[in-house]
Every structure is written in C-alpha cells, then in structure tokens.
Amino acid sequence: MRLARVGLRDGSVELATVEEAGVRVVGGGAGIARLTEVLLDPRSARPGELLPLADVTLLAPIGRPPSVRDFMVFEEHVANARQRTGRDVPPAWYTAPAFYFTNPAAVVGPDDEVAVPRGCRALDLELEVACIVGREVADLDPDDPACLDAIAGFVLMNDWSARDLQVREMPVGLGPVKGKDFATSLGPWVVTKDELTEVAPGRWSCDVEAAVNGRRIGGADIATAAFGWTEIVARASENTRLVPGDVLGSGTVGTGCVLELRELGHRDDNPWLRAGDVVELHGGPLGTLRNRVVANRRTTE
Incomplete structure (x- = not known):
C-alpha cells in the first residue's frame, strides 16, 4: 500500500x-x-x-510527527565525509546505531519550497529513507524480529543541512543544532513493508538516488546499511517509549549528499545548493520527493 x-x-x-x-x-x-x-x-x-x-x-505524510530521530547507518557516507581529512570512521560508530533529534515542527512535504537559512553559504541535501512507527513500544530487543511489527511503513526523507552553520556549532559537543533545524522533507507517500524487497529479516532492498536540476549526483541501495531496521528501532526504543507517528531516519546513503562528493574531489561539478535549484529524491515504489530551494526573504545581501 x-x-x-x-x-x-x-x-x-x-x-x-x-x-x-x-x-x-x-x-x-x-x-x-x-x-x-x-x-x-x-x-x-x-x-x-x-x-x-x-x-x-x-x-507531508505526517505534518507534525511526535518526534524525529535521524540515524547514521551507512558506513560509506561516514567514510566519504571524512575522506579529505584522512580521518577513519570512529570505532564507536560500529558499536550501535547513532542518531540525533531534529525538529518535528520543520517538516515539509513534496513540492514545498525550502528557504536557504540565514547566514548559510553551504546548503546541502541528504538522501535518506525513514520508517514511521505504528504502535507504542519500549525497550525492544534487536534480536527479536517481532520488533519490526512496530514499523508502519517507509518514506523518503531529505535531511537538509547547512554545512557551514553545522561546522561552527559542532565543536560545542551538543551535535547539529541550527545546521539542521530549518527543514526536513518527507514524502511523497508512505509505503508498507511489502512494497519493498526484503533481503533478510529487518533489511529491505530499494535503490534510491538524488538529483539536482535533473542531474543525478549519487545514490545507493538501502540494503547496504551497516545496521538493520531491527537494530534501528530497538536502539530508538531503548530506555524510552516510541509512539505512533515517530519518525526514524536512516541517515544518508553513500554518495547521497553534496558534502561527500566534494570530499571525494568532485567540487567543481557539485557546488553547494542555491536558490533556484530543484532537488529530487527518487526511490522506486517510494516515489519522488521534490523540493525547490528559494532565497530567504529575511536575508540581506
């Protein structure tokens, strides 16, 4: 469905x-x-x-979700983002799926405009898939396949990122704040699990890709994640409750953002997003999530 x-x-x-x-x-x-x-x-x-x-x-399939957690489960994305600096993937990343909380009030839907945040000169997209929690659960066991019953469906997600704002605030140690606070796109629809190809318990295959102004920039199969959805849902529920409508993002797939491509040496072909750009995320049965970037009306040049 x-x-x-x-x-x-x-x-x-x-x-x-x-x-x-x-x-x-x-x-x-x-x-x-x-x-x-x-x-x-x-x-x-x-x-x-x-x-x-x-x-x-x-x-947007959910206009104001109770919460939005965004994970980071694709090793290729983590490695690519660190390519230019020569930093390895942190050992702690492999121990459990990591996530941060983002702003439920900033959710936008398909074909909505996304304004460049004030002070941002390095706007980026992030190609993701999210699951929608369907029932209230707590302290799920990642080794129990039944925890997948908590997933109502999957949806494309764009975790818009102001990279320059993010770089300035991350040294404080509280994670991304204003670099992620302005927009998260969800849509165009939610699909039930049977719409995707299950390749193992808690793992589904679906090729997703990102395009800017009609040009494909990157993408991957969501089955390449280092952690499965049993581990994602269980981690989110650890020591707390999940409630219907909670959104759990997968994090960016490999080559699913401008930052990665620039770190890999393709800067000339992949400028930061600017007003007028049209960003599309494609995901087979997940549909196409499209947004146009616009200038911030409160920004003075």
Missing part, C-alpha cells in the same frame, strides 16, 4: 491510497492515529472516490 496525505480542492485534508490512475480517499480523518491504523491494517480503510492526481495536492 502507498498512503498519502492529500489536500483537496475544497481545502480539506484527507488520507488517500495512491494508485496508478490517481488517489482514492480513505475515510476516517487524516491524523496520525488514522494513518498508522491504515498502514498496519489496510482492511480498516474505507476507500471512496478515485480522484486524478491533478485534483489533489500531496502533503
């Missing part, structure tokens, strides 16, 4: 299944509880009229 949050011509917001011929509105409202209910039990959907895609606006 592919489930989207859509705006209708009358101004209302509904959930809808995405089909070849358009979208079919699902009854029961467009809140997080209804979204996760339909994803976990498609039989609970009450499909209505089929509408052409041109008659609806695709919105």
